[in-house]
Amino acid sequence: MKMIEKSMKFIALMLYLILAVIPLYWIIITSLKDIKEVFVFPIKYLPQSISFESYRKLFVFTNFAIYFRNSLMVALTASFGALFITIFSGYAMSRYGLKFKRIILISLFFTQAIPRFLVLIPLYTMFAKAGMLDKLPTLMLLYINIMIPFSAIMAKSFFDRIPISLEEAAQVDGCNRLQALFKIVIPLTLPGLSA
Template identity: 40%
Template sequence: MKQRLGTAFKIVFLAIYLLLMVFPLYWIVITSFKPQKDIFSFPLRYWPKTFTMDNYINIFKISKFQIYIGNSLIVAILAALIVIVIAVLSAYVLARFKFRGHGQIMLAFFLTQMLPGFIALAPLYLMMSHMNLLNTRFSLVLMYTVGLIPFSTIMLRGFFQRIPSSLEEAAMIDGCSRWSALLRVIIPVMLPGIASTFIFAFVQNWNELFLAAMFIDDEKLKTLPVAMNAFILKFDVDWGSMSAGVVLSVIPTVVIFAFAQRFIVEGLTQGAEKG
């Protein structure tokens, strides 16, 4: 009896938790299809009488939403790829070799995660100004890359430490160089970790607002979070357009996650078969 009550309690708790997590997403999607008059109707309508695509049409006509999506994709994907390349190499070195200053480097990486990013705003602005990189996509790529390398390196170092060094030693005995063993043996096994780190880096870049708002002034170079922030007016919020923008902004993240998930599942399956 106690076991049944415990199971029932868990089911109810999980159902309530799921409802609380799903309902905001449901409300955003529904709001994006509501006419403006229905958004502020009272009592609240949990299912609109009529569906309209006006909110989606408006954000593309009025705000040039496709430009912002393109800018965010370019910056987020490019920065995430650069982060992965640098973090894989640095994590491999930190996981496989012991050298003077090894501990200090790891401590420095951890310390960078404890400091708020805005304290470096003034030095970054001066640096980008002297390099003539203000108001360019490359400035965002550079700052996002530098900001994510420490944490990404820490994440990948943990994955490297789980892979026995005997794998690459066996490959080197068979004639592979260390570089070849890394590319042909270790990297394929590391795909789950690399995919997870790439997703993390991409999502962080995709959602970043502070630096993008401070360093980009040109309307044609603004990223998606900056454009979404523009829907918050001085005395009002354009909830319909904002909801439509949120729905569209989630799509690239879901697509990339779904694509990377294939590699995660394949990597876990291969690990289970080898085990």
């Protein structure tokens, strides 16, 4: 019985793997074909000759490098900016006896329920009045603000699982609260925070 169950799991996993790998394989193979070979019928699953012409056109005749750099800058800045803010906000909600902690958590939760398109016009108006349209920092700020509510709730739950006694032991050994956060708590929650 266990053998049949393992076989079924293996078959399901292999089918999923094939379905996941085929589109990736197709993209790579098509990118390495000559343009004439891409539209040939019947379809050829391997290129007759490998051609990097598509990549040359991509980098020479388009602004792909600039677009890629911009995307990378926005993604990294937004991710690390949101992580920095949510570490401190999640830690504060977890460890400090804030007066309105429950209200803050509920409001953070409900911001996730607001459809994104409802805030587009007010955000556009606000950024237009500030003269921040068509600028990368605007996009970075927008992404950071979108990520913060969910990330703060997640960070709080990660910090809740770390015993306070570890921080107290670090403070007995001479760490202040910030050092205990960076030397004890963050390394323990890093797998969760990095997700």
